[in-house]
Amino acid sequence: MKTVLITGAAGGIATHLRRELAGRYRLRLCDLRTVGELQAGESFVQADLSSLDELQAAMRGVDAVVHLGGLSMEGAWDDILSANIAGCYNAYEAAHREGVGRFVFASSNHVAGFYRRDEVIDDKVYPRPDSRYGVSKVFGEALGSLYADKYGMQVLCLRIGNVNPAPLDARRLAIWLSPRDMAQLAVIGIEHPDIRFEVVYGVSDNRRSWYDNRNAHRLGYRPMDDSETFANTVLAGVPVEDPRGAPFQGGAFVHQELFDNPAPLPGRERVQ
Numbered sequence: 679m680k681t682v683l684i685t686g687a688a689g690g691i692a693t694h695l696r697r698e699l700a701g702r703y704r705l706r707l708c709d710l711r712t713v714g715e716l717q718a719g720e721s722f723v724q725a726d727l728s729s730l731d732e733l734q735a736a737m738r739g740v741d742a743v744v745h746l747g748g749l750s751m752e753g754a755w756d757d758i759l760s761a762n763i764a765g766c767y768n769a770y771e772a773a774h775r776e777g778v779g780r781f782v783f784a785s786s787n788h789v790a791g792f793y794r795r796d797e798v799i800d801d802k803v804y805p806r807p808d809s810r811y812g813v814s815k816v817f818g819e820a821l822g823s824l825y826a827d828k829y830g831m832q833v834l835c836l837r838i839g840n841v842n843p844a845p846l847d848a849r850r851l852a853i854w855l856s857p858r859d860m861a862q863l864a865v866i867g868i869e870h871p872d873i874r875f876e877v878v879y880g881v882s883d884n885r886r887s888w889y890d891n892r893n894a895h896r897l898g899y900r901p902m903d904d905s906e907t908f909a910n911t912v913l914a915g916v917p918v919e920d921p922r923g924a925p926f927q928g929g930a931f932v933h934q935e936l937f938d939n940p941a942p943l944p945g946r947e948r949v950q
């Protein structure tokens with residue numbers, strides 16, 4: 679049985695993954711915070727993303743890393759810098775030094791949040807991050823590319839939408855990722871023989887999706903859920919979205935800290 683280290687193990691996505699992957703792998707849970715009661719097959723190791731030594735010790739002997747650690751939303755530059763830039767570098771570097779061959783990186787839809795919702799984008803689009811957080815995820819993907827090309831690490835970057843048992847609002851109907859579909863993507867990253875460096879969208883089979891996720895399907899992803907099941911309930915209960923974010927895939931992330939409408943200036947649109 680493979681041993682898989684999950685960073686950010688006290689967080690929401692990890693909590694779902696623990697349940698979904700139970701019995702399939704030995705799970706080594708890694709966080710600065712405590713992770714709650716350990717289940718069969720789980721162990722806990724405390725490590726700070728700012729410490730390469732601690733991360734190396736945590737990764738010793740594991741077969742794969744699922745890197746969920748770091749800030750999961752926009753933050754002050756110093757916090758993004760330490761948790762998502764330096765911390766992400768440390769995670770890849772520790773994996774490399776410990777000879778871990780597989781790395782699943784929790785990237786985010788916010789690497790491309792400035793694409794509009796009427797555009798369908800795939801894994802090859804040039805990034806258009808909507809926040810410092812989004813920029814940090816572009817950096818994490820670039821590190822994955824570097825470690826794959828230079829050291830042969832097998833890296834899968836998941837541009838995750840939003841993981842929840844049910845979609846939270848109208849925007850999340852497009853980007854929702856059910857826990858079991860998230861687990862399926864993680865398993866592809868841990869096991870698929872042909873992965874070198876791949877980017878896929880971490881979304882379920884949502885009818886309202888604005889992603890062309892053919893690369894995930896090519897790797898065998900067969901999502902089991904579609905947010906449409908929840909659409910009537912979700913749409914009945916949600917407040918109207920802020921018009922500054924509503925045209926953009928990244929939603930509120932695009933207008934955080936902005937006072938004016940950030941609609942692209944003439945000439946800003948790119949031809950793919």
Ligand code: 15L
Pocket residue numbers: 750751785786787788838839840850928
């Ligand atoms: C993300 O990347 C965040 O980690 C998550 O907290 C949500 O905000 C999600 O994106 C989203 O776009 O809804």
